[in-house]
Amino acid sequence: MAAHYTDFSRLFLSWRGRRRYNPCIHFLLTGINMIRSMTAYARRELKGEWGSAAWELRSVNQRYLETYFRLPEQFRSLEPVVRERIRARLTRGKVECTLRFEPDASAQSSLILNEKLAKQLVDAANWVKMQSDEGEINPVDVLRWPGVMSAKEQDLDAIAAEIMAALEQTLDDFIVARETEGQALKALIEQRLEAVTGEVAKVRAQMPDVLKWQRERVTAKLEEAQVQLENNRLEQELVLIAQRLDVAEELDRLDAHVKETYNILKKKEAVGRRLDFMMQEFNRESNTLASKSINTEITNSAIELKVLIEQMREQIQNIE
Numbered sequence: 001m002a003a004h005y006t007d008f009s010r011l012f013l014s015w016r017g018r019r020r021y022n023p024c025i026h027f028l029l030t031g032i033n034m035i036r037s038m039t040a041y042a043r044r045e046l047k048g049e050w051g052s053a054a055w056e057l058r059s060v061n062q063r064y065l066e067t068y069f070r071l072p073e074q075f076r077s078l079e080p081v082v083r084e085r086i087r088a089r090l091t092r093g094k095v096e097c098t099l100r101f102e103p104d105a106s107a108q109s110s111l112i113l114n115e116k117l118a119k120q121l122v123d124a125a126n127w128v129k130m131q132s133d134e135g136e137i138n139p140v141d142v143l144r145w146p147g148v149m150s151a152k153e154q155d156l157d158a159i160a161a162e163i164m165a166a167l168e169q170t171l172d173d174f175i176v177a178r179e180t181e182g183q184a185l186k187a188l189i190e191q192r193l194e195a196v197t198g199e200v201a202k203v204r205a206q207m208p209d210v211l212k213w214q215r216e217r218v219t220a221k222l223e224e225a226q227v228q229l230e231n232n233r234l235e236q237e238l239v240l241i242a243q244r245l246d247v248a249e250e251l252d253r254l255d256a257h258v259k260e261t262y263n264i265l266k267k268k269e270a271v272g273r274r275l276d277f278m279m280q281e282f283n284r285e286s287n288t289l290a291s292k293s294i295n296t297e298i299t300n301s302a303i304e305l306k307v308l309i310e311q312m313r314e315q316i317q318n319i320e
Contacts, residue, residue: 034179034182034183034186034268035179035182035183035185035186035265035271035319035320036175036178036179036181036182036270036319036320037178037179037181037182037184037185037318037319037320038059038060038061038062038092038093038094038178038272038318038319038320039059039060039061039093039178039181039318040057040058040059040174040175040177040178040181041056041057041058041059041174041177042055042056042057042058042170042171042173042174042177043055043056043057043170044166044169044170044173046162046163046166048159048162049104050103050104050155050158050159051101051102051103051104052101052102052104053099053100053101053102053159053162053163053166054099054100055097055098055099055163055166055167055170056096056097056098056099056100056170057095057096057097057098057170057171057174058095058096059090059093059094059095059096059174059178060093060094061092061093061094061317061318062092062093062094063092064092065086065087065090065091065092065093065095066093066094066095067083067086067087067095067097068094068095068096068097069082069083069097069098069099070096070097070098070099071098071099072099072100072101074101074156075099075101075156075160075163078160078163078164081164082097082164082167085164085167085168085171086171089171089175090175090320091270091320092270092272092320093320099163101163113148114147114148117145117147117148118142118143118145118148121142121145121148122137122142125137125142178320181318182319182320185315185316185318185319186265188311188315189261189265189275189312189315189316190262190265192308192309192311192312193258193261193262193312195304195308196254196258196282196305196308196309197255197258199301199304199305199308200251200254200255200258200305202297202301203247203251203289203298203301203302204248204251206295206297206298207246207247207248207251210294210295210298246292247288247289247292247298250285250288250289250292251289253281253285254282254285254286254289254305257278257281257282257285260278261275261278264278270320271319271320272316272319272320275312275316275319276313276316276317279309279312279313279316282305282309282312283306283309286302286305286306286309289301289302289305290302290303290306
């Protein structure tokens with residue numbers, strides 16, 4: 001008989017006891033300890049006297065957690081429990097969960113003889129023969145009698161417990177794969193953050209010369225046009241121009257965003273959405289920087305910042 005969802009708590013608890021369940025170890029396994037990618041694959045096979053089975057888990061990036069299942073008919077009732085286990089350990093991604101089950105042919109074909117019923121039939125046939133002194137007992141007819149021979153049924157409850165234990169191990173492998181890929185993504189993002197810091201420092205170093213050049217340029221144009229302004233008025237105009245061109249606040253905010261992104265990457269939780277928000281903030285400051293640019297060097301830095309931010313954003317789309 002197939003295992004039912006209402007019976008599975010007992011099966012899971014019994015399996016958990018055999019595994020010497022430890023709450024601390026369970027937290028370490030299920031908690032998020034580092035950056036995880038949403039792209040991963042894991043497969044685990046198991047074999048028993050009943051046959052063989054294999055779990056396959058694969059996932060791609062998705063805004064929320066979506067789960068899809070392919071389970072054999074014998075274990076269709078396990079789907080709610082499998083979904084619960086996946087949701088307990090993952091937060092985002094499109095996850096495909098497949099269980100392949102191959103029952104052992106010899107185990108399926110085993111027959112059980114109901115010796116008590118067979119003996120009763122033989123005794124009854126002998127009694128009839130004695131009464132009428134006719135007829136012979138045909139063993140095949142006895143075996144064909146309903147209930148004399150029956151196929152051995154597999155204990156699907158016990159098999160389900162083994163299969164679910166293998167699911168936990170597959171999830172362990174799956175999360176390790178996610179974390180391994182996540183560390184690679186983290187390294188790429190940190191490289192881009194370092195490059196952003198370099199571009200910000202480059203622009204910051206250029207700004208005094210840029211403002212000086214712009215001040216001299218405006219003064220020269222006024223003199224060329226023979227426009228006479230009072231010294232105070234000229235100074236006010238130059239200050240206003242400098243304020244419009246000054247990008248110190250944008251550079252400060254970019255540095256702050258870099259620092260905050262580093263902090264987010266250290267968190268032991270799902271950080272994909274936070275990082276995505278930070279990329280929006282990076283974009284806002286780089287756009288403002290580009291709009292205030294008045295020389296080729298700063299324009300090139302603004303373009304490079306946009307490229308770096310887009311590269312980070314592409315990687316972050318795959319982080320849980």
